[in-house]
Amino acid sequence: QFTDAMFKLQRWHGESQDLHIHLEAQEERLKSLRTLMDSKDECVRTLSDRVERSDWDGHLKELQDQLTSLEERCRGIELELCQKEQLLAVEEEVRGYVCRLDKLEQLQLEAQELARHETVSNLRELLEQLREVAPKVIEHEALLRQLIPTQIKGGSAARSESKSKDCSGKDATLDVTNFACAAAHFIRCEGPTVRTLWRRNQEKAVLFWKAKPSSELLDDTAAADAEAALDQALSDGLSTESLAEGLALALARFKLTSIQVEPIIQSFLDQLGESLERGNLSEEEFDVTCYRNVCIAASDELRRKSLIS
Numbered sequence: 107q108f109t110d111a112m113f114k115l116q117r118w119h120g121e122s123q124d125l126h127i128h129l130e131a132q133e134e135r136l137k138s139l140r141t142l143m144d145s146k147d148e149c150v151r152t153l154s155d156r157v158e159r160s161d162w163d164g165h166l167k168e169l170q171d172q173l174t175s176l177e178e179r180c181r182g183i184e185l186e187l188c189q190k191e192q193l194l195a196v197e198e199e200v201r202g203y204v205c206r207l208d209k210l211e212q213l214q215l216e217a218q219e220l221a222r223h224e225t226v227s228n229l230r231e232l233l234e235q236l237r238e239v240a241p242k243v244i245e246h247e248a249l250l251r252q253l254i255p256t257q258i259k260g261g262s263a264a265r266s267e268s269k270s271k272d273c274s275g276k277d278a279t280l281d282v283t284n285f286a287c288a289a290a291h292f293i294r295c296e297g298p299t300v301r302t303l304w305r306r307n308q309e310k311a312v313l314f315w316k317a318k319p320s321s322e323l324l325d326d327t328a329a330a331d332a333e334a335a336l337d338q339a340l341s342d343g344l345s346t347e348s349l350a351e352g353l354a355l356a357l358a359r360f361k362l363t364s365i366q367v368e369p370i371i372q373s374f375l376d377q378l379g380e381s382l383e384r385g386n387l388s389e390e391e392f393d394v395t396c397y398r399n400v401c402i403a404a405s406d407e408l409r410r411k412s413l414i415s
Contacts, residue, residue, distance in 0.1 A: 213391060214394075282370050285332060292304045312358055332360060
């Protein structure tokens with residue numbers, strides 16, 4: 107038993123020495139950990155001091171001010187971009203108008219140049235055409251003198267003959283032909299400006315004569331009234347507008363008589379044939395050409411009939 111006890115004591119002594127060794131190692135580890143903790147605490151204290159000493163509210167306010175200024179600059183840039191886009195659109199629109207104006211000026215110059223160079227040749231051609239058409243017109247007028255009495259409403263040949271005489275003893279049908287031959291050039295014209303002008307003046311002419319008392323609108327004075335209306339329309343000068351106004355008034359006056367005006371106009375339209383073809387002309391060029399030619403042709407007809415000088 108003593109031997110066992112000694113053996114146990116030796117074993118416990120060895121174990122205690124091992125424990126002492128472990129304790130010493132543990133103490134060394136604890137010392138190193140304490141040193142690390144102290145250094146960490148020092149870092150934390152240093153960082154806390156730096157954080158407490160820093161003006162974070164000021165920094166945040168400064169950053170907020172910078173963001174606000176950046177937003178204002180962005181809005182200003184957006185407004186400038188919108189204004190530039192609007193200016194570019196306006197500039198493009200103005201450029202288009204300038205191009206159209208340049209084209210119109212060029213067309214006007216070309217029209218004036220053509221008018222200067224072609225007036226003489228056109229007049230010669232018209233004179234030649236008139237020489238060819240004159241016999242047909244004379245023959246047509248003779249036929250009209252024979253046919254008109256049968257178209258007058260509800261009267262005999264003798265009564266229709268007396269009603270178609272004006273105060274000068276001149277055949278009223280011939281007076282109608284004097285105006286109808288010029289008006290036919292307006293009616294057959296395909297130019298949009300001339301068509302609108304003629305239609306508007308026809309409507310105005312109907313209203314003009316309707317405003318007159320019926321006692322003044324006698325068949326015997328139709329020719330004189332028509333010539334007076336034409337002279338009044340041309341008092342401010344000869345132009346396409348004044349010719350359209352005067353001829354529309356004259357024809358509207360004759361339509362208030364017993365004379366059938368439309369067949370007479372149609373006969374001249376048949377003689378004139380088709381209107382000017384557009385060909386390679388643009389819409390604007392064709393309109394300008396029709397506007398110029400109808401004035402020349404209608405005024406020549408009226409001069410030939412001695413209605414204008």
